[in-house]
Amino acid sequence: MPIAIEELEALIGKPFPGGTYAIEPYQHWLMMDAVGGAATRTGTANPMYVYYAALAGMGISVDELFHLVGATAEDGPMFGETTLEAIKPLEVGATYSVSGGITSVIRKEGRKAGVFDIVEFRLELRDASGELVGVNTNSFIFPRRD
Amino acid sequence: MDVTVGTEVPPLTIDPVPLEPMKTVGALLQDSNPIHWDVESVRALGMGDRPVNQGPNNLAYVINMLVAWAGGDNAALRRIQCRFLGNVFGGDAVTARGVVTAVREENGERLADLDVWLERSAEDRVLAGTATVAVG
Numbered sequence: 376m377p378i379a380i381e382e383l384e385a386l387i388g389k390p391f392p393g394g395t396y397a398i399e400p401y402q403h404w405l406m407m408d409a410v411g412g413a414a415t416r417t418g419t420a421n422p423m424y425v426y427y428a429a430l431a432g433m434g435i436s437v438d439e440l441f442h443l444v445g446a447t448a449e450d451g452p453m454f455g456e457t458t459l460e461a462i463k464p465l466e467v468g469a470t471y472s473v474s475g476g477i478t479s480v481i482r483k484e485g486r487k488a489g490v491f492d493i494v495e496f497r498l499e500l501r502d503a504s505g506e507l508v509g510v511n512t513n514s515f516i517f518p519r520r521d
Numbered sequence: 522m523d524v525t526v527g528t529e530v531p532p533l534t535i536d537p538v539p540l541e542p543m544k545t546v547g548a549l550l551q552d553s554n555p556i557h558w559d560v561e562s563v564r565a566l567g568m569g570d571r572p573v574n575q576g577p578n579n580l581a582y583v584i585n586m587l588v589a590w591a592g593g594d595n596a597a598l599r600r601i602q603c604r605f606l607g608n609v610f611g612g613d614a615v616t617a618r619g620v621v622t623a624v625r626e627e628n629g630e631r632l633a634d635l636d637v638w639l640e641r642s643a644e645d646r647v648l649a650g651t652a653t654v655a656v657g
Contacts, residue, residue: 406549409542410581411535412588419595421588423581427550438553448554454576454605456650464596 377490377519378445383480386443390476391496392434397470398424420465426457428465429498429511432473444480444494446517455493455514463508471500471508478512482519490519522592524633524656528621533586536614538574543611546575574609579648583637586617587654596655599632603650615639615647624656631656 400416403424408414412421430437441447465471475498484490493514500509543557555562556573564570580603591597609615619637626632633656638649 402549405545409545409549410578410585411533412581412585413593413595421581421595422584422598422601423577426577426580431550436551456602456604457577457580458600458602459598460600461596461598 377492380480380482380492383444383482383492383494386477387480388476388478390474391498393472393474394432394434395470395472396428396432396500398428398465398467400467403467415467417467420467422459422461422465424465425459425461425500425509425511426513428471428500429473429475429509430513432471432500433475433496433498434473440496440515441517444477444492444517450520451518453516455516456512457514458510458512460510461508462510463502463506465500465508469502471502472505474499474501488518492517492519522656524621524624524631526621526623528633530586530590530619530621530635530637533582533589533617534614535582535616537612538578538609538615540572540611543572543574543578546578550575550577568608569610571610571612574611574613576605576648579605579609579615579639582615583617583619583639583648583652586619587635587637587652590619591654591656599653599655601637601650601652603637603648605648607645607647609639609641609647613641615641619652622651 404414478497479495481493495514497512619635623634635652638646640646
C-alpha cells in the first residue's frame with residue numbers, strides 16, 4: 376500500500392533542515408563547462424545556480440526527500456516542473472542560506488499510470504544580509520504501485 | 522535590443538548531447554542515479570543503451586540560449602518555469618528555442634515574456650515552459 380495521503384499532507388508546512396551553499400568558483404567553472412554556459416570563476420553566476428544552490432543547500436538530499444514521502448529512486452520518480460525566480464543576481468564565490476519545505480501534495484489516479492502523487496516544494500535563497508535573492512519551486516511525480 | 526511580440530530567440534543546438542559532462546554534473550550535484558553515467562544500469566531498466574541526460578542539463582541549455590540572447594548577461598533572466606516532458610539521451614541532437622509573447626514595462630524596466638522549449642524535433646518537445654528576460 377502506498378503511503379497514506381494524510382501522512383503526506385501532514386508534511387506540508389514543516390520546514391526542511393535548511394543550510395547554506397557556497398558557489399565555489401571552481402565548481403561554477405566545471406558546471407558551466409559541462410552544460411555549455413560561460414565557464415567563469417568570477418562575476419555573476421549562471422541563473423541555473425538558483426536551482427543548484429537551492430537543492431544542495433536545503434539540508435536533505437534528494438534521496439532523503441524521496442524517503443520522506445515514502446518513495447525511493449527505484450520507484451521511478453519523475454521531475455515534473457521547476458520554476459526559478461532570480462530576484463537578485465547570484466555571485467560566484469558568495470554563500471547563500473537556503474530554507475523551505477513541501478508546499479503541496481496532490482494524489483491522482485490515471486487509467487494507465489495508476490495512483491501517483493505530485494509533491495511540490497519551495498526553496499528560498501537569501502544572501503549574507505538576509506535579503507531574498509532567489510526562489511526555486513519544484514515538483515516531483517511519484518508513482519504509487521502496490 | 523529590438524524585441525517585439527513574435528521575435529524568435531536565436532536557437533541553440535547541442536549536437537550531439539555529450540556523454541562525459543553527465544559524469545561531471547553527477548559528481549557536482551552528488552546525483553547518485555546511475556542512469557546518467559552507467560550504461561549497464563540504463564540497459565537493466567529497459568531504457569536503451571545510452572545514458573540519460575540530467576533533467577537540469579536540459580533546462581540549462583534553454584537558459585544558456587536566453588543568456589546568450591541577452592548579450593551574455595546572467596542577470597537578465599528574471600524567471601523561468603518549465604515542465605519536463607521527456608528524457609534526452611546521450612548522442613541525441615536537441616535545440617533550445619524561444620519566441621516572445623509579450624513586451625511590458627515593470628518598475629521602469631523593459632521585460633520580455635517568452636514561450637521556451639527544448640526539442641528533438643518540431644513534434645518532439647522534451648521540455649517546455651515560459652520565461653521572463655530583461656531586454657533593456
